[in-house]
Amino acid sequence: MSEEFLGYQRAKGKVGIRNKIAIISSVVCVNHIAEKIAYEIENCVAITHPLGCGQFGPDFSYTLRTLVGLGTNPNIYGVIVVGLGCENLTSKLIAKNVKRSKKPVEFFNMQDVRGGSKATVEKGIKIGKMMANEAKELKREPFDYSNLILGLECGGSDSISGITANPAVGLISDKIIELGGTSILPEFTEWIGTEHLLIRRAVNENIANKIHSTLNNFLESTMKLGIDFRGIQPTPGNIEGGLTTIEEKSLGTIAKAGKAPINGILDYSDSPKGKGLWLMIEPGLDVESMTGLAAAGAQAIIMTTGRGSPCGNPVVPVIKICGNPKTCEWMANNIDVDASKIITENKRVEEIAEILWQKLKRICNGEKTYAEILGFEDIAIWRCTAAPFQIFHS
Amino acid sequence: MGIKKKKFVIMNSKDSCATALENIPKQSQFKINDKIIIINQEIQMGHKFALDDIKEGDLIKKYGEVIGIATKNIKRGHWIHTHNIKSHYLEAIDK
Numbered sequence: 001m002s003e004e005f006l007g008y009q010r011a012k013g014k015v016g017i018r019n020k021i022a023i024i025s026s027v028v029c030v031n032h033i034a035e036k037i038a039y040e041i042e043n044c045v046a047i048t049h050p051l052g053c054g055q056f057g058p059d060f061s062y063t064l065r066t067l068v069g070l071g072t073n074p075n076i077y078g079v080i081v082v083g084l085g086c087e088n089l090t091s092k093l094i095a096k097n098v099k100r101s102k103k104p105v106e107f108f109n110m111q112d113v114r115g116g117s118k119a120t121v122e123k124g125i126k127i128g129k130m131m132a133n134e135a136k137e138l139k140r141e142p143f144d145y146s147n148l149i150l151g152l153e154c155g156g157s158d159s160i161s162g163i164t165a166n167p168a169v170g171l172i173s174d175k176i177i178e179l180g181g182t183s184i185l186p187e188f189t190e191w192i193g194t195e196h197l198l199i200r201r202a203v204n205e206n207i208a209n210k211i212h213s214t215l216n217n218f219l220e221s222t223m224k225l226g227i228d229f230r231g232i233q234p235t236p237g238n239i240e241g242g243l244t245t246i247e248e249k250s251l252g253t254i255a256k257a258g259k260a261p262i263n264g265i266l267d268y269s270d271s272p273k274g275k276g277l278w279l280m281i282e283p284g285l286d287v288e289s290m291t292g293l294a295a296a297g298a299q300a301i302i303m304t305t306g307r308g309s310p311c312g313n314p315v316v317p318v319i320k321i322c323g324n325p326k327t328c329e330w331m332a333n334n335i336d337v338d339a340s341k342i343i344t345e346n347k348r349v350e351e352i353a354e355i356l357w358q359k360l361k362r363i364c365n366g367e368k369t370y371a372e373i374l375g376f377e378d379i380a381i382w383r384c385t386a387a388p389f390q391i392f393h394s
Numbered sequence: 395m396g397i398k399k400k401k402f403v404i405m406n407s408k409d410s411c412a413t414a415l416e417n418i419p420k421q422s423q424f425k426i427n428d429k430i431i432i433i434n435q436e437i438q439m440g441h442k443f444a445l446d447d448i449k450e451g452d453l454i455k456k457y458g459e460v461i462g463i464a465t466k467n468i469k470r471g472h473w474i475h476t477h478n479i480k481s482h483y484l485e486a487i488d489k
Contacts, residue, residue, distance in 0.1 A: 159440035163403055163413055193483045197459060230484055242413065242440030244474065245481040248461035255457070343415045346400050 003179055005364035006140035007147065007299075008077070011102030015147040016074035017299045017364045019138055020045055021131050022315065023080050023124060024067055026094055027052030027087035030110055033117055034082050037124035042132045045314035047071075049381050053087040059383050063089055064097070066269040066381045069295025071098035071105070073315045077135040078104035080124055085111030104131055140366065146180030148364065149272065151293030151301035151316065152256040153186065155286035158306025159241030162252015164323025164349070165304035165339040170258035171353035172302065172360065173277065177260045182275045184266065184296060185257040186282040186289045188215065192230055193247035194254050198279070201262045210265050214281060256304065268382050269295035286311050287380040290318060300363060302356070310334050311378050312371025317363050320370065321356055334370050336363075404445070406458030411442040411474050413456070418443075431471040442474040454479055 007015040021044040025034040031048035038046035047070050051063045071079040071094065079098050083091030095107035106127050110120040152173055154161060173183040185191075191198055195215050202208035222229055233250075234243040243249045263276040269292045272278045280296065282289045286309060290301055294316040301318045303309070308327040312318045322328050325340040337356050341347040363369055401424070402412040412426070418437040423430060426445060437443050442456070448468040453460045462479040472478075 160413075160415075163405060167405075193481070194459075230487070239476055242438065242442065242475075244442075244476050244479045245462040245483070247459075247481060247483045248456060251457045251459055251461065342403075343400070 004142040004144050005361060006366065007143045007364065008138050009141060010074045014074040015143045016076070018075035018317065019043065019077050019135050020075060020315070021078050021128055021135060022047050022071055022076045023082060023128065024071055024094060025049070025052070026081055026083040026089050026091040029084045030082050033110060033120050033124070036121045037080070037082070037128055040125045041128040043135065044128060044132060045377055047314055047379055049379055051381055052089040055089065060089065062268055062384060063381050064093065066291060066295040067094050068097040069269045069271070069297065070315050072101040073294055073297055075299050075315050076103065077138065078131040080127055081107040082120065082124060083107065083109040085109035104134065144179065145176055146275065148176060148181040148300065149298045150176050150181065150183040151186070151290065151298035152183055153286065153290055153293065153301050153303040154253060154256060154305065155303055155311065156305045156307040156309040158324055159238060159243045160323050160343070161304050161306040162255055164342045165321045166252055166255040167349045168339055168353040168356055169256040169302050169304055169321065171350065172356055173256065174258035174260050175357065177276055180275060182272050182278065183257070184272065184278045184280050184293055184298060185254065186280040186292060187253070187284040188218070188279065188281050189229055189284040190250055190253040191215065192233065193250040198254065198262060203261050203263055207262060207264055211279065214265055266296060268292045271297045282382060285380065287378045288382045290316070291379050291381055300360060302360070308334060310371065310374065310376055312376030314377035314379065317369045318371045319359060319363055336369050405456055408455055408458040410445055410448060410455050412445055413442050414439050429470070434469070434472050437473055444468045444470055444472050444474055446470050453482060
């Protein structure tokens with residue numbers, strides 16, 4: 001019984017650990033409207049971004065898929081999509097896709113509301129308050145951890161992250177997978193140097209080939225732009241901290257993903273096609289990465305940090321674990337789990353993992369992370385089209 | 395009574411290096427796997443020292459995996475850093 005958490009039942013067998021209303025702006029022009037609506041509604045978050053207009057090809061697809069994924073995430077009870085009316089990423093298109101999750105979804109454009117932004121905000125508040133009242137009726141129920149998707153993130157790493165917090169997270173990822181659940185490792189630029197190990201862990205040859213070709217294509221195409229990704233790691237700060245080679249740094253990074261076999265490799269913001277461990281293509285920027293994990297359906301994220309990072313996500317609680325004694329002391333009100341006891345109190349990685357596991361369970365049951373308490377609700381969506389870059393630099 | 399602190403960590407039994415968990419002063423002595431290791435210079439926290447003599451061209455392991463190749467002979471207890479280790483991965487790719 002102890003390996004259960006109290007979550008919210010959603011349609012299609014999904015389970016949330018939060019029960020929020022999301023106000024999504026379809027385009028940058030109405031971000032402030034979304035924020036004003038969210039501010040007036042209980043347990044409500046605004047999901048805003050600088051995109052939604054004049055985007056084409058893969059960039060358009062990533063923005064659409066990410067916003068739809070964030071609305072679809074089981075931590076969200078209901079969604080209101082606000083548009084302007086002339087953008088190419090329409091509120092209607094986002095709403096239509098989120099509706100597939102069978103949750104309450106409404107959408108409207110400011111240009112269709114008489115009374116300008118003020119009336120649009122009022123309209124949103126009215127609908128949002130009704131949704132919030134319905135959401136309150138829902139009670140938490142026990143579920144097992146096969147219902148959980150865990151995101152594995154790191155940011156502001158230092159040279160001891162790889163020997164303290166990251167291996168502790170690896171044990172938790174393995175535990176979730178043993179319990180029938182799922183975890184996702186993003187940030188593929190930080191796997192470079194460990195391809196051979198990831199390939200060895202792939203469940204079949206197809207997946208192994210895909211891991212290989214994904215990294216190879218990325219390295220080759222960035223080479224054409226004059227960027228050698230293999231040459232910029234480890235950074236001067238990493239080297240000062242004791243790291244020596246790209247493979248040493250990456251080994252510390254992938255320690256977060258434990259020892260489980262790799263079931264597949266996901267595109268940015270794409271949901272896992274089954275349980276177990278998945279990789280996600282994402283270039284290694286914390287907020288973009290966590291946005292992609294939330295859009296993929298992760299209900300919880302564990303973020304290891306060494307130098308310290310305050311980041312959070314509007315949809316998903318982000319648990320911070322840190323192995324650096326100074327950061328744990330200086331940023332005590334940003335760090336949820338102190339892994340520096342491995343250094344200062346002779347604790348073993350396994351003991352820290354147990355503390356992290358108890359924390360994760362309480363967070364799943366509703367306890368707030370520091371990022372949630374402090375209101376860090378950061379969104380950034382990966383933009384991948386290199387064409388403008390090439391035009392400006394040719 | 396204070397808690398006795400661990401001065402270094404060895405991530406895997408196959409490793410050829412240990413990572414300092416605090417600044418380890420020169421001349422510190424440890425007994426690891428029945429061998430006496432004498433630290434030849436201060437090792438900063440997060441930095442590594444050799445658990446055994448390493449020859450130029452040997453592969454160096456941490457996490458039980460190869461993290462690089464020795465570019466010089468490295469004596470037991472000596473600092474391992476960018477002056478005596480280089481990426482084996484980049485080496486292999488360039489070939």
